[in-house]
Amino acid sequence: MRYLPLTDVDRTQMREAIGVADFAALYADVPSELLLEAPLDLPRAKSEIEVERLLSAMAKRNLSAASAPFFIGAGAYRHHIPASVDHLIQRSEFLTSYTPYQPEISQGTLQYLFEFQTQVAMLTGMEIANASMYDGSTACAEAALMAHRITKRRKAILSGGLHPHYADVLRTISHFAGDEIVALAPDVRAREDIASAIDDSVSCVILQTPDVFGNLRDLAPIAEACHRHGALLVAVFTEAVSLGLLKSPGEMGADITVGEGQSLGNPLSFGGPYLGLFATRQSHLRQTPGRLIGETVDADGRRGYVVTLSAREQHIRRDKATSNICTNSNLCALAFSIHLSLLGEAGLRRLARANHASAVDLVDRLASVAGVETLNESFFNEFTLRVPGDAARLVEAMAEQGVLAGVPVSRLLPDAGLDDLLIVASTEVDTVEDREAFVAAMRGAL
């Protein structure tokens, strides 16, 4: 087996050194009735060529975004990833190290995480950020739990524009943690009245912008309403690139900002691994979940970085920890950070404008398709269409014509009676030809 360096001669010598006659003796602590007598009914070892052949065949059975005009978003977005990003994250020292437990030989990881925390804080307009969570949805659940700890209240209000998967994750965790959720009805046109739902028993409002239907939300009035009642505003985003063009949650008064960071540096990869972004106010530092990297000096007075304030974390605090998270998403955070340093502020703004322009162009083209209506007054790179008939069926029909058209709302909310709605995203990757193909395929399928 190519990955196992020990030879049979080594194994014999090592067994002799230990004083065990065979492998059964080595496993003497395992009750003998538990040891498998025969090998399991599973295939035997395979060469590189065989494994590659097998798995490539599986990969070929999928219609990849690269091989079709592609307009799917709703929480995960296709963007161009500079070649250098993927090269850099595959450096052995980044790929094959672990949590920086020994800072003297982990400064590479610690410094890029310190840079990452700073970039996330700048991007979201918040004071501090942590070193990443699993993904946007779990970061969102952590934000609700944190708001409960801070306000000592246990009721969260969910906007009807929150990604339904995020709402589901919140429902699950709240159910088991014994917390209350008030979920407002799906709000396709961003007309919900959140403010009147807030009272002194509410710990936080969870509000997404751009929302899952693509609408842009002004957080400021809701932040104000929250603060009047001693509640916190949790701002959510699923498209990090939007922050290059849109007012930051910090600017609009958010207390905690969480989001999905996949858009920068990370491929779609059928849903994961991604990275959760988590940012908040300095005053909430001690209640923040997850790992934090801080600057310090070494014994020679040189600048360096360490994992800090770990008295909040499970390995020190155990059942009193602010979260149970241990392994997080460092390598995805590295990809995010490299992509963002390559872009820089000017590049990010240009990228955001290119995305917006692409979506605006598609919306304008769709105006000529009879029976199709764009529901958004404002949007970034994603919007919702009302189509004649069933959107899921339309998507299947367009896929047969080789166009991946978007996410039918019924896929996310099967019982909401919104079967004629389609969420469409258009990014910088789409060409004019792709958008023409979209319009043609839609005309053909209707």
Next chain:
Amino acid sequence: MLDHPKDFSFETFSGNRGLDQEEPPIFEIGRTDTSGVDIEEPAHLEPRLGALERKGPIGLPGLSEPEAMRHYVRLSRKNYSIDAGLYPLGSCTMKHNPRLNEKIARLAGFADLHPLQPQSTAQGALALMEELSRWLLTLTGMSAIALSPKAGAHGELCGLMAIESALAARGEAQTRKVVLIPQSAHGTNPASAALLGFQPRVIEAGADGVVSEEAVAKALGPDVAAIMLTNPNTCGLFERNIVAIARRVHEAGGYFYCDGANFNAIAGVARPGDMGVDAMHLNLHKTFSTPHGGGGPGSGPVVFSERLAPFAPVPFLLREGETLRLVEHGDGAQSFGRLTAFHGQFGTFVRALAYILSHGADGLAQASRDAVLSANYLRVALRDVMTQPFGDRLCMHEVLFDDSFLEGTGVSTLDFAKAMIDEGYHPMTIYFPLVVHGAMLIEPTESESKRSLDLFVATMRDLIASAKRGETRRFTEAPRHAPRRRLDETAAARKPVLRWSAS
């Protein structure tokens, strides 16, 4: 040899020391108007942003591509890694990460696939998830699987949620609020239990390092929801009373959650399903070689017994003839709901399956046996100079020492670990598990050659002899040959600086 470190640390003008180059943060290199990505400015754009356009500066520095390459390559060289040396971090299974797996995960048919594209266009991806499930279920001897948990700790939540749902179905969710957890458990176990409103109740292990049937029996009662037991445990020992413990827990109406972080000792050798386990997470980033990535991403699929299977989260896979369907909504059924957006860490599923297919059933068993063999080899090679807290006995895939062999030397476990850094090694896990004074938990994995193990032993023996000879400064002043010397963690915590700012 042991001059004061000041004598050589800043002897160069630049602060660099040959290949060890200093590198400031991007904020001191880049400029907000520089970019390493060429993007065409849209020719014509009438924004539809309402009044929500961002106006003020963001402050994000940009780097040209050569500057970015240099920055991150320099940073990378300040990290230790498996590829560069033995990384015996106990409980973390730092095994070799095959590059074939990286290559396959990057095939367009996997990497460029959207989680919400029509399932009819992603049948290959679903087939891969089904195949991985089949392997994991067969290896563990369990009935059902949830692939979506994002890491081990997330898997713990998943397992405990299924347990609480099963209790609720019996009408006992309100009365059973205690989870039994041994003192040696990883911190995530009590943290996960507490997060869901359970009270952790500590059970003590015996003098032999394992939990006895009697200790569990004594702690059981009508208020107990479950036991969380790590097997092999974090002392490197197989919980040999596990079958009797499981029986006791079941008889008392509780469930058995097994922390499977240490599955690398027994994969292909023994099955948790035969031990009475009801739920267990697997860390794909440990046992199944998906890269640790500097601290993630991980992946923590959970396998369930028949009793808990109905409560598994969404999404899950259903085969309908030739077609695979991912069930994303559990309405009306007993599923406890959704743990995360989308379907889990698909990219790690690809890597784990590539690892599994490469090994085959025979290779997986061999890998486990080699891991156990290597740990025991280190144990016997070091047992005359180090001290084992539970007597001289066989261990599983990791070997635990305490610090009594350092008594009177003035060298602590931490000092010893730092001296290992100077010798070119990543230290073992230290001060964990908490039940052992000055713990040193060594996990070599199956990826080390005998030559590598022998070199490690020779180095450890030299260090120990040196400590015993009173060469204390070799330890207390270590590391001296790393990119940084010891860092001031107290200062970092007292006045936290968590982001860069111009000063």
